[in-house]
Amino acid sequence: MFNKIVVLYSTVMIVLFGVAAVLVYQYQTQRILQEHTEANLKSAQVLSVYLTRQYEGVLGMFQQIYGDATLSDELIYFLNNEYENYLNYRLDLYYKNGEQRLRSFTTLLKNYLEQDHGIREVSISSSVNHFVMNFSRKNQELMNENASGESRTSHQQRNPQGWSFNREEDVYVYSRELRDPWTLKQAGGISVKFDHRHIEAWLDSQASVKGRLLVMTSQGGVLYDSKGVYGGQVYPYGLSRSPGDEWVMLDEPSKARVLQLGSSGLSVVGLVSRSSIESGTKNLRDGLLIITLAFIMASFAITFTIISKYSKKVQRIIRSMNRIGEGDLSTRIQMPGEDELQQISTRFNDMGDRLEQYIDKIYTTELKQKQAELVALQAQINPHFLYNTLESIRMKAYVQGAREVGDMIYSLSVMFKSMAKKSTVVTLSEELELCKVYLNLFEKRYEGQLRHTLEADPQLLGCSIIKLLLQPIVENYFVHGFRPAEDENWIGISVEQDGSYILLTVEDNGTGIPMERLEEITHSLEGPVAPMDKDYASIGLKNVHDRIQINYGSACGVSIHSTEGQGTRVILKIPMMARGETA
Template sequence: MNKIRRFYLNHLKRKMFNKIILLYSAIMMILFLIAAVMVYEYQVQRIIREETDANLKTAHVLSIYLNRQYENIQNTVQQIYGDAALSDDLVYFLNNRYESYLSHRLNLFSRPGEQRIRSFSSLLKSYLEQNPGATGVTIYSYPKDFYMQIRPVSQQLKYETGSKAEWESWFVRRKIYAWDTIHQDARFWDSADSAQAGVYSYTRELQDPWTLEKMGMMMVEFDTKQLSAWLSTRTPEIRGRILVMSSQGTVIYDSHGAGGYFGQTYPYRMELDNTGKWVELDEMSKVNVLSVGNAELSVVGIVSKSSIHDSTVRLRNSLVIGTLLFIAASFVITSTVMRKYSKKIQRIIRSMSRIGEGDLSIRIQMPGEDELQQISERVNDMCERLELYIDKMYTSEIRQKHAELVALQSQIHPHFLYNTLESIRMKAYSSGAKDVGQMIYSLSVMFRSMVKKDTVVTVQEEIELCSIYLDLFRIRYEGRLSVEIGTDGEIGNCRIIKLLIQPIVENYIVHGFRSLDSDNEISLHTVQDNDRIAITVADNGKGIPAERLKEINRMLSASPSPQSAGGSGSSIGLINVHERIRMNYGDEYGVAVCSQEGKGTTVRIEIPLLREGFM
């Protein structure tokens, strides 16, 4: 923990660029990791899709082959039933002992003028020769309890052995399930043949075409090795695992060969309904299931997660290495660039330290046109301005001292004027002219307020000054001026520049007051508007002509300049107040005028709400 703290204090706390490098590196690391994960997930999904598509293609090829086997069997049987001589030959074979069948064949052959008659056995041998995948055909006779095994190069007649019940049970099962593996039918094989593995069979019951009596059963054997050899010529690389299952769930072909499920009932056949989804078999896998025509067979393609994982190991390693290289390269490049800018910042800091020590002659030389170069220019400009300001303030300080001396010498004159006005007021009261005394008192209060040195007063003080000013004219124009003043008590103590409202009121008295009318009205209201103070002065005076009002608004919206206050007439006070507000509070504050000739004028002043202590 102490090492981490020392590292933070030495390399991060006061070094902004090291923080930027660390933050940037962390961000880039996160982004690279996210990108790598996204690429990895995309590639994994692509590999899964390719694996499942290849597996599905293999399953489709195998289903075509099995369907062809099934159709060839059905076509051979149909040839027997479709040819009267062949069907009679098969019926005679199944209903008689083999010696009688041979005598029957010799009698037919010995008839004068009789053509050589084909036998069902020759047709079945022809079928075996044309279908290399079929290894043999067995014909079983129900009436005579014997069976004949036909091979491409041999033919054997055998009689059943074992219990009758066992045979009948086998017949019942094979009538229901036509496809099965040959190890279930070992009774049809010699001791030498029974050692063979990887053979599956198809059975079909045989009937008399005339009486439809069931006479026996035909079983065709197939070698899975031949099936694998044929499949390898069509799909050289088998992706995943391929199973061929009968309707009862017995696996009659497993591409994994030894150690697979061949000859067993597949334990996960219920999960095969979730085609295209991840299902739990021996391990998590995706499955494709295809039906083989009318053959009651299913071809199942299985792609396991482990096989996909093997394909993604190299991808994952490449992404990890690539991501680390990108992060390292990003860190090196960022550090190099940041070090360049850090040197510039250090140059600015050293220069600022010298400026802080009082050396205003320093100038920062910074190449380029970036923000640091702009900062350097501003610092250089600041130094020049400070030098000029110091010179100016030095001269101003001398003048200020002189002005204070003059003010002290003339301080007697305002007191003489206050005393004189007070004497006149007392004389007026003693003579019974109370209104004249009141006017003199108001004038004295106004004069005291205006000659104060304070430039910032409270809103309440500014309103009182305007109230005293209007009292003078209410007394002068007795009965012809009505005054209404309303102030929000919460903003009475807020700060305001001195003499912002009085010039607006004075404008009304000078330019808007109708001295011959008795219904003159003026109202003054101050309210809080969010973070602003809104002061509204409204009257029913002469109003401002449209052209003059347009000129005033143009002057109010113009940028501040020394000449902007040089207007004439009613605009002088307005422009002066507006410019003082903008210079002290900013361009978003100021004065707005709304007037209609003959109906009066409304002036709205907006300033920021500043509590006592801000100015």
């Protein structure tokens, strides 16, 4: 049974620990996913702020150029004329305006380059004279195109209108046409080249990047890929808007967030792949597996130890019970501890003690009963023989005229006849009648020296009583308390009800019992049952007391009260039972 308990408990613990580990793993996975997603979204927001600021810087530059007529005229003149003519134009403006005219579009572009360190270069191309002017922080360079216009075509292809990615220079570019504000004819174009490496430096300084970041145009072109895979390519998966909390199938299942950057035409896409989450939870998964196995093994070891301990105790109890069943009543269980099994062992030991006492009592009672039956069988022979003999003597006395002697012999024969009856239970009336006959016999013997009284509630006369309870008490009076030298000897018998019991009182004015002897008699009444031998077959207080307790229980019995020189009172307490009832 205990093996089944161990297996069942271990199975339950394995299931519980397994479920707990799965729940913890799922919770931690969701937490890590949320952390990665939030960190990725924060990085995307930081990047969107950076790109928005770059786009606003470009717009601000154009607004300054076209908002100042002198600057725009200068720029258009630069695009529509040779560079030498432009220098002469600048010189004429300087002489014309003096120190009031110090600004030019070149100064504006250089200031713009200094304000945004993410810009690598600004290029201005001429549609009329076919040249390109490149501005960087360190210098500016003028490149003339050949007659075929190959450089111009190449420049326009490399830098189309809007946002694009230049793979040759590894930059993302914003390009825009330059038109004459008066004629609206195209004079050239301007391209701002941004270094994507500055994005990474910016992100590292602002946020811890989790997952993957993409910067895409409205046509799906990728300007920046934090993994460096799709830069300059069209992203093969459509992500025009955020798909919410659902996993989307890209290169691998991923969580995606799309941030639109207003009118710039750009969007920042944040991606958190499932593989990155799984790699982030690998240590957690391995740790949970080890901890779960450790807890399962520890639980199994503790359970096995405790169950084994209880199993040994239970086996000890079972072995003791088997020994009791085989008849070894001396078996006792020595159980350490203060648990329920120790309480069971204590109760088992108490039960063994009571069982031994009960068996001893039953054995003693059966032995005494057999002895009593043998004595009763033997006693039945003598009364019959004496009764027949006394009847012959009585008839002889009547024939010879000795009627008083005949009456005495008759009383004696009645007593022997009553004792010869097989029934051991008589009515209270019959018991009192026997005592009356016995007392009449002694009154004839001690004529004028003895008187007796009998008092009994008539309602109690039909109650049953063990035969020969009162006669031995009366006989004790004549043996030990009667004073033959005096004429005022008296003995009385009274019967009264005390609740559910009957009190039979035998009282006399005899010699009484000395105090020491009274204590000995009282002590002997509480001792073991007296041996049943022929010298103690029908007389004695001990005999009466033992028979009452054997038949009616320990609540009944004999009590003695005596004063030396004044008399003795003996009280017999028996249950009140109708004739035919048994205790």
